[in-house]
Amino acid sequence: MTTQPFSLYVHIPFCTAKCTYCDFNSYAGQDSLMTPYAEAAAREAALWSPHLAGRQVETVFFGGGTPSLLPLAEMRVIVEAMRANFDTPTDVEFSLEANPGTVDAAHLQGLRSLGFNRISFGVQSFHEEELRRLERIHDAQEVEDAYRWAREAGFANVNLDLIYGLAGQTMEAWQTNLETALALGSDHLSLYALTLEEGTPLTRDVDRGRSAGPDLDLQADMFEWTRDRMTAAGFAHYEVSNWARPGRECRHNLVYWHNGDWLGLGAGAHSHLFDNRFAAAASPSRYIALVQEASSNPPLRGPSAEGPWQPLTPRSSPSPRIAAEVLPAHPEALEGPAPAPNPDHSSSIFDSFRQVTFREPADRLREMSETVILALRLREGLDLAGFEARFGARVADAFAAPLRETLDLGLTELVDGRLRLRDEAVLLGDEAFLRFLPDYDPA
Numbered sequence: 001m002t003t004q005p006f007s008l009y010v011h012i013p014f015c016t017a018k019c020t021y022c023d024f025n026s027y028a029g030q031d032s033l034m035t036p037y038a039e040a041a042a043r044e045a046a047l048w049s050p051h052l053a054g055r056q057v058e059t060v061f062f063g064g065g066t067p068s069l070l071p072l073a074e075m076r077v078i079v080e081a082m083r084a085n086f087d088t089p090t091d092v093e094f095s096l097e098a099n100p101g102t103v104d105a106a107h108l109q110g111l112r113s114l115g116f117n118r119i120s121f122g123v124q125s126f127h128e129e130e131l132r133r134l135e136r137i138h139d140a141q142e143v144e145d146a147y148r149w150a151r152e153a154g155f156a157n158v159n160l161d162l163i164y165g166l167a168g169q170t171m172e173a174w175q176t177n178l179e180t181a182l183a184l185g186s187d188h189l190s191l192y193a194l195t196l197e198e199g200t201p202l203t204r205d206v207d208r209g210r211s212a213g214p215d216l217d218l219q220a221d222m223f224e225w226t227r228d229r230m231t232a233a234g235f236a237h238y239e240v241s242n243w244a245r246p247g248r249e250c251r252h253n254l255v256y257w258h259n260g261d262w263l264g265l266g267a268g269a270h271s272h273l274f275d276n277r278f279a280a281a282a283s284p285s286r287y288i289a290l291v292q293e294a295s296s297n298p299p300l301r302g303p304s305a306e307g308p309w310q311p312l313t314p315r316s317s318p319s320p321r322i323a324a325e326v327l328p329a330h331p332e333a334l335e336g337p338a339p340a341p342n343p344d345h346s347s348s349i350f351d352s353f354r355q356v357t358f359r360e361p362a363d364r365l366r367e368m369s370e371t372v373i374l375a376l377r378l379r380e381g382l383d384l385a386g387f388e389a390r391f392g393a394r395v396a397d398a399f400a401a402p403l404r405e406t407l408d409l410g411l412t413e414l415v416d417g418r419l420r421l422r423d424e425a426v427l428l429g430d431e432a433f434l435r436f437l438p439d440y441d442p443a
């Protein structure tokens, strides 16, 4: 039995309103489910607990949705269940995402007293007009208040999320946004180029000609300016969209990018554990009902007893930003028949977990592919010796053609035993990533 540590992700799917560009697994108008949802997440922790005995929690991340919307009493139910059921050292990175318009000083102090030590504010912009266009519920003053209250509450590790390249946004407007964020003095900045995600209101408006899409050339210019400015400000660019002051890299997200093990609790939360990728039902009410059923059912009733599992889109979470931006698509989970229940040994672990509605047993080639692609998102790149130790195969053998091709195209480079994206190719990462997919077809 492995003693390898794992990370814990808890999905809180509630939001005050649905933002126009958002394709995360989040819901407005379901606040009445918060109490049963917290109880279900706590119960789910207890269900997984026996299978994770002897393994320490490495990092904890509450994502959403808007975790800061959950009242402290409900948050306490989940946190106490987490500590009761998993070996969670008190000094692990313990993060939550927060919307600046949903917190006050007392709430932030309450979160600190529950043990949260890192907070990530979804700021997106400091311009009122841009915030309105994104249908965000906060204003710039609320960001500054929330930031100050977080520091006063004792959060020593604060991240701000910003989006650049909105339609109509000028370079000057973006520069003002970033300068305002830098002036606040956060430890970490996640800076995302606006992308059009399938099924969002924004994408529909762009498709119908009602809104302009992002200007990709201007986005590239903004990225180049940002990289220089962030470096000058003392931040390390450690992942395509992420900058940190020394030692403030997000450890939880590094577990994803190193393709490590994590357990996701909550509706739509994805997990990478027990040699499987799996996900819970996305709908909060269905999740609550299925956890209830799992808690009262003996392990004999597996998913196979009621036909094939329903595949969920893997884009619905874990930390939704990670799912949407980092994990390569799993085409076989999106098209064609659902994967058959797995006859392997690990399937017995899942027998009683009714809330798990998507599962894909690990496939060595896919694991290797994902390990390469995720590591390429990091500026440090892929540790070639570490890859060989993990998989018993050299990248040069397992991915001879894509390796040669991405090197020849100037997308990647080999530096000090690592394969990484070249500085000039960071924005062309997708061109490199897709070549390492197992089913890549150059035609």
Ligand code: SF4
Pocket: 014, 015, 016, 017, 018, 019, 022, 023, 024, 026, 064, 065, 066, 099, 122
């Ligand atoms: S972007 Fe964030 S706050 Fe807006 S709907 Fe999505 S999860 Fe909720």
